[in-house]
Amino acid sequence: xxxxxxxxxxxxxxxxxxxxxxxxxxxxxxxxxxxxxxxxxxxxxxxxxxxxxxxxxxxxxx
Amino acid sequence: xxxxxxxxxxxxxxxxxxxxxxxxxxxxxxxxxxxxxxxxxxxxxxxxxxxxxxxxxxxxxxxxxxxxxxxxxxxxxxxxxxxxxxxxxxxxxxxxxxxxxxxxxxxxxxxxxxxxxxxxxxxxxxxxxxxxxxxxxxxxxxxxxxxxxxxxxxxxxxxxxxxxxxxxxxxxxxxxxxxxxxxxxxxxxxxxxxxxxxxxxxxxxxxxxxxxxxxxxxxxxxxxxxxxxxxxxxxxxxxxxxxxxxxxxxxxxxxxxxxxxxxxxxxxxxxxxxxxxxxxxxxxxxxxxxxxxxxxxxxxxxxxxxxxxxxxxxxxxxxxxxxxxxxxxxxxxxxxxxxxxxxxxxxxxxxxxxxxxxxxxxxxxxxxxxxxxxxxxxxxxxxxxxxxxxxxxxxxxxxxxxxxxxxxxxxxxxxxxxxxxxxxxxxxxxxxxxxxxxxxxxxxxxxxxxxxxxxxxxxxxxxxxxxxxxxxxxxxxxxxxxxxxxxxxxxxxxxxxxxxxxxxxxxxxxxxxxxxxxxxxxxxxxxxxxxxxxxxxxxxxxxxxxxxxxxxxxxxxxxxxxxxxxxxxxxxxxx
Amino acid sequence: xxxxxxxxxxxxxxxxxxxxxxxxxxxxxxxxxxxxxxxxxxxxxxxxxxxxxxxxxxxxxxxxxxxxxxxxxxxxxxxxxxxxxxxxxxxxxxxxxxxxxxxxxxxxxxxxxxxxxxxxxxxxxxxxxxxxxxxxxxxxxxxxxxxxxxxxxxxxxxxxxxxxxxxxxxxxxxxxxxxx
Numbered sequence: 001x002x003x004x005x006x007x008x009x010x011x012x013x014x015x016x017x018x019x020x021x022x023x024x025x026x027x028x029x030x031x032x033x034x035x036x037x038x039x040x041x042x043x044x045x046x047x048x049x050x051x052x053x054x055x056x057x058x059x060x061x062x
Numbered sequence: 063x064x065x066x067x068x069x070x071x072x073x074x075x076x077x078x079x080x081x082x083x084x085x086x087x088x089x090x091x092x093x094x095x096x097x098x099x100x101x102x103x104x105x106x107x108x109x110x111x112x113x114x115x116x117x118x119x120x121x122x123x124x125x126x127x128x129x130x131x132x133x134x135x136x137x138x139x140x141x142x143x144x145x146x147x148x149x150x151x152x153x154x155x156x157x158x159x160x161x162x163x164x165x166x167x168x169x170x171x172x173x174x175x176x177x178x179x180x181x182x183x184x185x186x187x188x189x190x191x192x193x194x195x196x197x198x199x200x201x202x203x204x205x206x207x208x209x210x211x212x213x214x215x216x217x218x219x220x221x222x223x224x225x226x227x228x229x230x231x232x233x234x235x236x237x238x239x240x241x242x243x244x245x246x247x248x249x250x251x252x253x254x255x256x257x258x259x260x261x262x263x264x265x266x267x268x269x270x271x272x273x274x275x276x277x278x279x280x281x282x283x284x285x286x287x288x289x290x291x292x293x294x295x296x297x298x299x300x301x302x303x304x305x306x307x308x309x310x311x312x313x314x315x316x317x318x319x320x321x322x323x324x325x326x327x328x329x330x331x332x333x334x335x336x337x338x339x340x341x342x343x344x345x346x347x348x349x350x351x352x353x354x355x356x357x358x359x360x361x362x363x364x365x366x367x368x369x370x371x372x373x374x375x376x377x378x379x380x381x382x383x384x385x386x387x388x389x390x391x392x393x394x395x396x397x398x399x400x401x402x403x404x405x406x407x408x409x410x411x412x413x414x415x416x417x418x419x420x421x422x423x424x425x426x427x428x429x430x431x432x433x434x435x436x437x438x439x440x441x442x443x444x445x446x447x448x449x450x451x452x453x454x455x456x457x458x459x460x461x462x463x464x465x466x467x468x469x470x471x472x473x474x475x476x477x478x479x480x481x482x483x484x485x486x487x488x489x490x491x492x493x494x495x496x497x498x499x500x501x502x503x504x505x506x507x508x509x510x511x512x513x514x515x516x517x518x519x520x521x522x523x524x525x526x527x528x529x530x531x532x533x534x535x536x537x538x539x540x541x542x543x544x545x546x547x548x549x550x551x552x553x554x555x556x557x558x559x560x561x562x563x564x565x566x567x568x569x570x571x572x573x574x575x576x577x578x579x580x581x582x583x584x585x586x587x588x589x590x591x592x593x594x595x596x597x598x599x600x601x602x603x604x605x606x607x608x609x610x611x612x613x614x615x616x617x618x619x620x621x622x623x624x625x626x627x628x629x630x631x632x633x634x635x636x637x
Numbered sequence: 638x639x640x641x642x643x644x645x646x647x648x649x650x651x652x653x654x655x656x657x658x659x660x661x662x663x664x665x666x667x668x669x670x671x672x673x674x675x676x677x678x679x680x681x682x683x684x685x686x687x688x689x690x691x692x693x694x695x696x697x698x699x700x701x702x703x704x705x706x707x708x709x710x711x712x713x714x715x716x717x718x719x720x721x722x723x724x725x726x727x728x729x730x731x732x733x734x735x736x737x738x739x740x741x742x743x744x745x746x747x748x749x750x751x752x753x754x755x756x757x758x759x760x761x762x763x764x765x766x767x768x769x770x771x772x773x774x775x776x777x778x779x780x781x782x783x784x785x786x787x788x789x790x791x792x793x794x795x796x797x798x799x800x801x802x803x804x805x806x807x808x809x810x811x812x813x814x815x816x817x
């Protein structure tokens with residue numbers, strides 16, 4: 001969706017400037033839904049899932 | 063039929079969509095009502111923890127403290143944040159609100175949930191504190207209320223994201239989102255994770271409270287609950303940083319020093335900020351040091367790095383804007399000549415400084431795995447989070463309100479003299495309050511504790527006289543802050559209901575074509591700020607004053623951090 | 638032109654770093670790394686680290702172990718409730734039971750000796766808070782946490798509860814003795 005600039009959005013910009021593609025990082029920062037996925041996945045894996053796995057693997061007391 | 067009624071505020075040029083405006087108002091009003099209730103409760107908490115006064119009996123103290131926590135940390139903050147999301151989405155993007163019916167459903171769910179939770183607490187059988195750690199149980203309505211509130215807030219988040227889609231498809235803006243809107247997106251992303259975590263833990267707890275689930279493991283609960291409880295405060299961080307940028311732009315016309323740096327810092331928030339939920343589990347058994355160190359440090363303190371960047375770029379942008387206006391002499395002319403009598407600015411600036419120096423430094427210190435041992439569950443902890451959530455977030459929201467009353471509610475601000483002083487009264491009172499609580503915490507005074515004197519208990523502990531002094535000073539500063547908070551409520555409620563109406567053009571229907579942003583003109587690739595601002599600053603630094611302040615901050619940070627390691631090294635060896 | 642409007646430039650990612658920002662980012666990043674390294678460093682060279690040794694248990698099983706241990710090591714009782722004061726063997730295990738609203742039994746330790754202190758709750762969460770040393774550890778029901786401590790100074794200490802555990806939370810306090 002974001003990898004190609006919509007032509008009608010930037011219709012008046014001259015072609016030479018359009019030759020320069022939007023850098024990947026800027027595309028990432030312009031994509032709220034991709035960021036939403038990352039922002040939910042990171043803490044879910046690193047904090048919740050990792051933490052829960054450690055808790056369930058606590059051994060029984062002797 | 064889609065409501066496409068818009069109005070333009072002549073003073074600011076902001077464009078308000080009719081439905082969005084109503085929802086922003088409704089959420090802001092609900093927020094202020096929550097703040098009023100929470101503020102009254104705060105008075106009783108303070109007066110009970112003041113050893114010389116010790117106002118409430120124990121059962122009422124714990125009840126009032128529970129309600130204060132929920133009303134402030136959840137209701138006030140999240141209602142206001144939904145208002146911020148709709149503002150940053152619809153108003154800044156000049157677009158209509160997506161799915162108004164859903165937005166109202168979300169709002170009413172939040173209202174019903176908030177009331178249900180409060181009723182459960184005030185019935186007296188749900189004094190379980192905001193954290194409601196199992197196996198201590200509350201009335202089912204306590205959990206159900208929170209769940210309904212969370213679902214409502216989640217709907218609000220998706221209405222906001224939907225509005226971004228609307229704005230893009232109806233072309234109400236060109237290129238990338240404004241930085242403030244981007245900050246709101248970050249807050250929204252953190253909110254989605256927060257609410258999902260809340261659902262994962264509160265729904266089973268609700269089922270447990272009605273007897274459908276036999277037990278809930280306390281360590282599991284505490285771990286997942288904090289993914290909700292701590293992350294909800296990280297929504298605040300993103301939201302109030304976005305508001306700092308907004309106020310810098312509104313008051314000074316400040317342009318971000320660099321979109322890349324500011325957005326990159328926000329990206330670090332998205333990646334790492336929420337890991338800090340581990341701060342609450344550093345003194346708990348069963349979780350390994352690997353998990354603790356990685357999570358508590360936001361993966362190598364990358365979210366702290368982000369906050370330190372925002373702490374530089376917000377005042378830095380102000381400094382650049384001021385220097386361009388001609389306040390270019392010396393290190394601090396730009397700051398001296400800032401509008402200190404304007405509560406929008408003074409509130410924001412006190413919020414920034416207080417959040418960094420008091421809340422930020424103390425938070426990183428306590429969030430260090432080993433240092434947490436000498437801090438955990440002492441009153442240092444509420445000292446820290448009153449510096450972040452109250453001096454930082456609440457004061458930033460208050461500052462924003464002074465801007466919203468004339469633009470959004472179209473009323474003149476009543477008691478302008480009082481409004482001028484309000485941020486100082488509240489900000490400085492609350493800073494003292496936080497600082498003295500931290501002092502008492504270092505002496506071991508516990509949080510959530512009715513009687514630090516242990517009266518009549520042969521096994522009780524006698525705290526040092528200094529601890530009592532600290533608690534007394536905490537209470538006095540707290541009362542100053544309450545007066546400041548009362549002034550805010552008086553000004554906002556007075557202005558919104560009785561303030562002089564500002565006559566502005568009413569709504570009119572805009573066609574899609576009229577609402578679209580003008581076609582962009584040719585712009586070169588962005589250049590560094592110094593390159594096109596020419597001759598400002600000192601020695602190639604466009605914002606030398608801000609840089610100096612940042613270095614002062616760093617020195618304070620380093621010293622305080624190592625003083626605490628030194629203190630830890632004198633404690634009994636533990637392994 | 639400002640933070641409340643979209644960036645003017647179509648491509649803002651390629652804007653070169655400003656000197657103020659660049660310098661500050663480098664300094665702040667170095668400081669972040671220092672703080673991160675401090676935690677593993679302290680695990681290796683520091684003396685105050687919270688033990689990771691924990692087991693899943695039940696209130697009954699833990700109470701049985703604690704009672705048996707107390708029966709063998711009690712030296713006297715204190716207060717009207719006849720709370721036993723136990724004097725565990727140096728280097729040995731000592732059990733502390735947290736329950737509404739009491740720490741049981743009381744511990745008497747020897748200065749400079751090392752002990753394995755077991756902590757568990759019988760009911761709600763409690764907070765082990767040793768004053769005036771100010772060591773604070775969370776105590777969970779269902780988990781037995783074993784902490785190795787070496788008291789360094791003789792004297793009478795207090796253990797208070799600093800996790801809210803109900804209406805009499807503030808009455809939950811006990812003594813810990815360190816003798817020469």
